[in-house]
Amino acid sequence: xxxxxxxxxxxxxxxxxxxxxxxxxxxxxxxxxxDVRCNPVARRYGFHKSTLERVSADLGIEYVHxxxxxxxxxxxxxxxDSKSYAKLFDWYASELGKSKQTAVAQAIALVKSKxxxxxxMEADPACCHRTRLAEHIATLTNLPVVELTGDEAHPVSTH
Numbered sequence: 001x002x003x004x005x006x007x008x009x010x011x012x013x014x015x016x017x018x019x020x021x022x023x024x025x026x027x028x029x030x031x032x033x034x035d036v037r038c039n040p041v042a043r044r045y046g047f048h049k050s051t052l053e054r055v056s057a058d059l060g061i062e063y064v065h066x067x068x069x070x071x072x073x074x075x076x077x078x079x080x081d082s083k084s085y086a087k088l089f090d091w092y093a094s095e096l097g098k099s100k101q102t103a104v105a106q107a108i109a110l111v112k113s114k115x116x117x118x119x120x121m122e123a124d125p126a127c128c129h130r131t132r133l134a135e136h137i138a139t140l141t142n143l144p145v146v147e148l149t150g151d152e153a154h155p156v157s158t159h
Contacts, residue, residue, distance in 0.1 A: 004029035004115035008134045008141070011148040014123035018046025022059055024148050025117060032062040032116035034107060036130055038070030042121065064110060068103035070120070071129045085127055092129050096136045108137055117148060 009030055013021045025033060033056055040049035049065055056063040071092060079085055096104055110116050122128035125147050134145045 002027075002029035003031070006112060006115060006143060008111055008137050008143050008145045009115065009117035009148055010125065010130045010134045010145065011117045011119050012121060012123045012125065012128060012130070013042075013044075013047055013119065014121050017044075018051065018055055021046075021119075022055060022061070024150070025061055026059065028115075028117075028148050030061070030115045030117045030148070032064060032110060032114050034110060034116050034118050035063065035065045035120075036069040036107075036118050036133060037065075037120050038067050038072055040065050040067070047121070062114070064116075066103055066107060068100055069107060069118075069133055089129065089132050093132050093136065096133065104133075104136065104140070107133070108141055111137060111143065112141065 009028065011021065011024060016024075033052065035049065035052065040047075040052070042048060046052070046055065049063075053063045071088065075088060075091065079088060107118070118130045118134055120128055120130045122130070125131045131145075131147075137143070138145045
């Protein structure tokens with residue numbers, strides 16, 4: 001398995017099966033999956049916390065759940081247009097520097113110690129809090145941000 005350089009990796013599982021997500025991580029050389037969902041449950045098989053922990057461990061990938069870095073479900077209601085997403089992401093970015101500082105520091109330590117990917121459901125990085133989190137971590141660490149796509153030979157750097 002290749003080993004990725006240290007960076008702020010991020011990945012969304014929407015549209016993937018759990019084996020597709022794991023394949024993406026393995027091909028990229030990512031050794032840790034950081035689940036940044038408040039509630040690590042999913043309608044899609046394989047994306048509940050317990051299943052992700054088991055499947056990850058079977059493949060030698062560490063799984064860490066960091067619910068404090070998620071967006072509470074009440075904040076995700078009524079997101080129908082770019083204005084509502086912008087408002088949500090402004091709130092989230094503000095919280096990263098306030099109430100979420102301890103969790104951000106923990107995430108930074110994890111990201112710097114082993115190639116790690118921030119994961120949530122949303123496929124489109126523009127509509128997801130993990131992008132704001134990754135950018136915040138990158139600003140604090142000077143690490144590049146890399147969105148893991150289907151073509152890990154050429155990941156998309158966004159920083």
